[in-house]
Amino acid sequence: MKQFIDFIPLLLFFIVYKLDPRIVDIAGHDFELGGIYSATKILIASSILVYGALFVRQRKLEKGQWLTLLACLLFGGLTLAFHSVTFLKWKAPVVNWLFALAFAGSHFIGDRVLIKRIMGHALNLPDAVWVRLNLAWVAFFLFCGAANLYVAFTFEDFWVDFKVFGSLGMTLIFLVAQGVYLSRHLKDGDTPPTPPKD
Structure with a gap:
């Protein structure tokens, strides 16, 4: 469920991006709705609302959620400040590669790989399985970052x-x-192990 909460701002971004640009009146103020820049504003605002609500409810955010929120604010903010969509195109690759780096780094830092730290309380697996699973997450995030970068700069439509x-x-x-x-x-x-018979 937590993974899909992260997609809420992205879905709102998509919906607003697909709208034909128009001016809407909200509480006596005119706002442009539709297109990449208003979608970026919605992405930033909805990310703050979603992660803010999670923070209030849980009293904390996971490190990955902090990273996603900060990347949204940074790359979205730069996109709006410089009126250049290039910054936003780099958001998904950079975030994915930072996740890959975190999973890869856990092989060398700490006593457990990152996936075991995340899921170890719920599953009992041999260390070799945890290592393979962690490497799969590294490969997944590297692939997602590369795929997002390739599509963003090759198929701009x-x-x-x-x-x-x-x-x-x-x-x-x-x-x-x-x-x-x-x-x-x-x-x-x-x-569970079979108890010994007397």
Whole structure:
């Protein structure tokens, strides 16, 4: 569920981006709605609202959520300040590659790989499985970053569609593949030991 909360601002961004540009009156103020720049404003505002609400409810945000929020503010802010969509195109690749770096770095920093720190309370797996799973996350984030960068600068008419639906699709496929991989190991690793007979 947490993964899909992160997609709420992105979906709102997509909806506003697809609107034909128009002026709307909200509380006596005129706002432009439609196109990339108003969509960027919606992305920033909705990210602050979504993560702000999560922070109030949970009293904290996960590190990944902080990273996503800060990247949204930074790249979205630069896009609006310089009126250049190039900054926003770099947001998804940079965020994905920072996640890849965090997962890769956990092989060298700390006593457990990052995926085990995240999921270890719920699953009992051999260390070798955790390492392979962590490396899969590294590869996934590297691939997502590269795919987003390639589409953003090669297929400029479709990069927003890919940013929303491509990212969501890749995440769903990867999570299903992860579930299939884990199910093979859970059958063996989570079977409780048989008590000795007297």
